[in-house]
Amino acid sequence: MFSEFSSNVVLSKARAMYGKRLTEQNYNDLLACQSVGEVAVYLKDNTAYGKVLSGIEESEIHRGQLEAKLRQKLLEDYASLCHYEITVGEHFSQYFIKRNEIDQILRAILLLDAGMPEEYLFNMPSYLLRHTKIDLKSLSKIKNFEDLLRALGHTDYRRLLEPFQPDENGWINYTGIESALYSYLYSNMFRIIQKYTHGEAAAQLNDILKSFIDLTNFTRIVRLKISYHADPEFIKKALFPYGTFKEHLLDKMIEAEGEEGITAVLETTEIGKRALKFEHGYAGEIQRRMNFRNCHHYIDFSTHPSVVLISYIFTSEAEISDIITIVEGIRYRLATDEIKKLLIIVNN
Amino acid sequence: MAVVKIKILNVIGRLSELDEVTTALGKSGVFHPDNALAFYSDTSEFIPLNDENPYTDALHLMDETLKSIDRHVDLLNSRTVEKIAPTIKNWRSYVKNFSASVNNLLKSRDEIDKKIADDSRELEKVGRFKDLDLNLDDLRECKFIKIRFGSLPHESYDKLASYDKDPYVVFFPGSRDEERYWGMYCAPTERIAEVDRIFSGLYFERTRLHELTGTMKTALSQLASRRESEAAQREEIGRQLDNLWEKEKQTVQNIYSWLSEEYVYYNIRRYAARYGDNFILTGWIPADRENQIQAQMNELQTVKCTFDHAENPEVLMHSPPVKLKNKKLFRPFEYFVEIYGLPSYDEIDPTVLVAITYFLLFGIMFADLGQGLCVIAAGYYMWKKLKMKLGRILIPCGVSSSFFGILFGSFFGFEHFLDPFYHAVFGLEEKPISVLEPETTNYIILFSVAVGISLVMIAMLINIYSSLKRKNYTNAFFGPNGVAGLIFYSSIVFGFGGQILLGWKIVTLPYVLCLIVLPLIVMFFREVLGGLAEARPDWKPEKWGDYIMQNFFEVFEFLLSFLTNTMSFIRVGAFVLVHAGMMMVVFMLAEMSSGLGFALIVLIGNIFVIALEGLLVGIQALRLEFYEMFSRFFDGEGRPFLPVVVRQES
Numbered sequence: 001m002f003s004e005f006s007s008n009v010v011l012s013k014a015r016a017m018y019g020k021r022l023t024e025q026n027y028n029d030l031l032a033c034q035s036v037g038e039v040a041v042y043l044k045d046n047t048a049y050g051k052v053l054s055g056i057e058e059s060e061i062h063r064g065q066l067e068a069k070l071r072q073k074l075l076e077d078y079a080s081l082c083h084y085e086i087t088v089g090e091h092f093s094q095y096f097i098k099r100n101e102i103d104q105i106l107r108a109i110l111l112l113d114a115g116m117p118e119e120y121l122f123n124m125p126s127y128l129l130r131h132t133k134i135d136l137k138s139l140s141k142i143k144n145f146e147d148l149l150r151a152l153g154h155t156d157y158r159r160l161l162e163p164f165q166p167d168e169n170g171w172i173n174y175t176g177i178e179s180a181l182y183s184y185l186y187s188n189m190f191r192i193i194q195k196y197t198h199g200e201a202a203a204q205l206n207d208i209l210k211s212f213i214d215l216t217n218f219t220r221i222v223r224l225k226i227s228y229h230a231d232p233e234f235i236k237k238a239l240f241p242y243g244t245f246k247e248h249l250l251d252k253m254i255e256a257e258g259e260e261g262i263t264a265v266l267e268t269t270e271i272g273k274r275a276l277k278f279e280h281g282y283a284g285e286i287q288r289r290m291n292f293r294n295c296h297h298y299i300d301f302s303t304h305p306s307v308v309l310i311s312y313i314f315t316s317e318a319e320i321s322d323i324i325t326i327v328e329g330i331r332y333r334l335a336t337d338e339i340k341k342l343l344i345i346v347n348n
Numbered sequence: 349m350a351v352v353k354i355k356i357l358n359v360i361g362r363l364s365e366l367d368e369v370t371t372a373l374g375k376s377g378v379f380h381p382d383n384a385l386a387f388y389s390d391t392s393e394f395i396p397l398n399d400e401n402p403y404t405d406a407l408h409l410m411d412e413t414l415k416s417i418d419r420h421v422d423l424l425n426s427r428t429v430e431k432i433a434p435t436i437k438n439w440r441s442y443v444k445n446f447s448a449s450v451n452n453l454l455k456s457r458d459e460i461d462k463k464i465a466d467d468s469r470e471l472e473k474v475g476r477f478k479d480l481d482l483n484l485d486d487l488r489e490c491k492f493i494k495i496r497f498g499s500l501p502h503e504s505y506d507k508l509a510s511y512d513k514d515p516y517v518v519f520f521p522g523s524r525d526e527e528r529y530w531g532m533y534c535a536p537t538e539r540i541a542e543v544d545r546i547f548s549g550l551y552f553e554r555t556r557l558h559e560l561t562g563t564m565k566t567a568l569s570q571l572a573s574r575r576e577s578e579a580a581q582r583e584e585i586g587r588q589l590d591n592l593w594e595k596e597k598q599t600v601q602n603i604y605s606w607l608s609e610e611y612v613y614y615n616i617r618r619y620a621a622r623y624g625d626n627f628i629l630t631g632w633i634p635a636d637r638e639n640q641i642q643a644q645m646n647e648l649q650t651v652k653c654t655f656d657h658a659e660n661p662e663v664l665m666h667s668p669p670v671k672l673k674n675k676k677l678f679r680p681f682e683y684f685v686e687i688y689g690l691p692s693y694d695e696i697d698p699t700v701l702v703a704i705t706y707f708l709l710f711g712i713m714f715a716d717l718g719q720g721l722c723v724i725a726a727g728y729y730m731w732k733k734l735k736m737k738l739g740r741i742l743i744p745c746g747v748s749s750s751f752f753g754i755l756f757g758s759f760f761g762f763e764h765f766l767d768p769f770y771h772a773v774f775g776l777e778e779k780p781i782s783v784l785e786p787e788t789t790n791y792i793i794l795f796s797v798a799v800g801i802s803l804v805m806i807a808m809l810i811n812i813y814s815s816l817k818r819k820n821y822t823n824a825f826f827g828p829n830g831v832a833g834l835i836f837y838s839s840i841v842f843g844f845g846g847q848i849l850l851g852w853k854i855v856t857l858p859y860v861l862c863l864i865v866l867p868l869i870v871m872f873f874r875e876v877l878g879g880l881a882e883a884r885p886d887w888k889p890e891k892w893g894d895y896i897m898q899n900f901f902e903v904f905e906f907l908l909s910f911l912t913n914t915m916s917f918i919r920v921g922a923f924v925l926v927h928a929g930m931m932m933v934v935f936m937l938a939e940m941s942s943g944l945g946f947a948l949i950v951l952i953g954n955i956f957v958i959a960l961e962g963l964l965v966g967i968q969a970l971r972l973e974f975y976e977m978f979s980r981f982f983d984g985e986g987r988p989f990l991p992v993v994v995r996q997e998s
Contacts, residue, residue: 055526121550122549140507
């Protein structure tokens, strides 16, 4: 009884926090900025990121620093919401930490593959050190895949990565590792949903996750088939074994000719019909736009704290991703209109 | 209780004289333009005039320039503008040059500001090392090592532990603040590039001491003096801006005033239409300005103009704009009417009714001599100082409160303060009306219902008059707010009210049939009867079944509104009691203490009651006006008369 009441606090608290999200005017102002410093100053003076950015030296702030600060706010928001969400908060908070850990492992692997693993230290998020069981600092000291496995100690991640030893040429199957890690993450998530939620809440959480996974699988097929010309077997292994798409439908997509062919198969599904309504420049945008729209809807209309909690996190991540896109666009001197096209929220 | 009589003006002439026409009409300050094409059934020959206003860019540029230097110019009066108009030449280039001069100075000032900000930041950073006892020139002389001063974020400092095997990745902190460590690192010249890269990755921010010379003390004073000279430059630019403004102020004012006029007059063209090389322009003017406008138009060669009364049915259908005209005493209450919506041109202006009824209702509900005087003072302050329209309304409301306060004998809640006055003037023992006496309470409630009945009836009578004036006979005779509704309502009130309160035995079968049932039937079939009376061909409903079903609910709603509107006025009496009750509570609290405590509680209690009840009574009285009365006779769908003016009256 009391736990339900305190869980309900999440509804109003998350909605209140969501009310402080960036407005269209904020986005336009950010797009008008000329440097990373200006973006930082604007965020500090005019938005809910002010608190987390206080004390930064905006004249010399780096993109990595800014991103770390924004993500730190997301973690703080999430921690404060989980505090109220007693029913599943604790388990969902583990999901969030795991996601961050997976991101760090993948980043370390990318740097290892590029031959500069020590660079990991520069962007290592210190705010995560308090929450994670992985020794992140040791990820910057790795020299090879064995070191990486050692750095991961006795965590589940080590077990997941062991089958992916590099071949004799030193090639690391990054796509396979990414699939394995995210499959592990999603399986955990679905387990939590099944165990701790039921009825409408479970249905809404499944909808958010499954539609996201479906569209991620679609994007992967397009990317691996069109950009990397990967063989069907390899593509199949790289897909997540979750979502609503049946195996024969995924096979159809894998066999389809070109991006149009794959999209045509997607259009035969209910999720595809909904998702393809969004304007998009490239396939990878669809899943993020659809996910944002879904979560935005659930924040407004769902009466389940767990759904609103997860929706808030996804929408906040979309916002941060948009800010980073703007920063990148400014750094590479892209035209404002070009940057704007790449944003998720403004174009939703 | 009226609207200003207006006429519609149609102007036709050659396009070559359109500018003179728009200027003359604009200068008159009484011309409300309307879309000319809306007044003609066949507009195939007409083309709307959509020329770009040639004065827009210059005026906007001037506005922006003045805003950027935080200057304001008052518009010259039209007579002065007329005098200087021939002297204004090359205004485009003048505006451009003036704006460019200002922008150049502002740009220089911005650059200086940026330098000052950079130097301030640098001073702050270098200040961190002010206690270093070393000569910066000696550092530059070093051949084998390079030294970097600066700061590291806390989290980066923690990450340095990962480089414990590299002897050159060492940071020596000298001080720290909430965010960063301040200090230095050094490395051999051949390793410095690699170490720099590592520290850069850790977001090390360098303080460029190597650009400075001498000791830390002299370096700091170098920086400080550089900042001072930049500040002096900034002041110099400020002086140049002031001089420029002093030199150009008069010219800017002349051109800005002239531009504003030309811009507004030219905008009138948007309402005109052309056919061939002729134009038509239509708009509204007050009827009493007809001769003046006629005379001005007659001076133009090709221009012909006609005037027509707004009351003409063909003109009336174009919804003539409305300007309220009331005696000075009632004028403040036009604000309330405007909030609800202006009357249509042929509708009754309810301002006088609102003024009288609001004045009375507010006073009755908020009856206290002392508090009424406070409301007058607050109203005067709001009107004169804060320029609030509501302030002008509060003054008469305060007068009314004071008057009823005398009647009820209340002065800041002291219920017997005025007894000597009654004794001396009227020979009474004490005040005439004591609202909290049980028998008085009933009378107050009955009185407020009686007030409600009277006001509802007055609203119906006004509706009958207004509907007859607008030739809406259905509404005037058969509607719930027409004759039928009035007979029904008054029969019930007098019949049953008289029987219950005064013992009249007038409610007989014929009385019920003729004065209650018959009007009810008339109201039920009001559209049919109205259609027959006005000889409309469509008087017969398409489906009688639907008609009866729909009207059953509508008539039920009318009956309900008669009851609820009347009962609504009970709040008038309720507030009389609430006011007295609240003050009684204040005094009960005050009497618990004595001396200063008593005075303080009475003072705070009075302030609280004036603020809270003043607000409540103001809203409730307005609610009675809008919902119980206006809804019976007033649509409020008129549009305001907004003549083209260059200078807005405050």
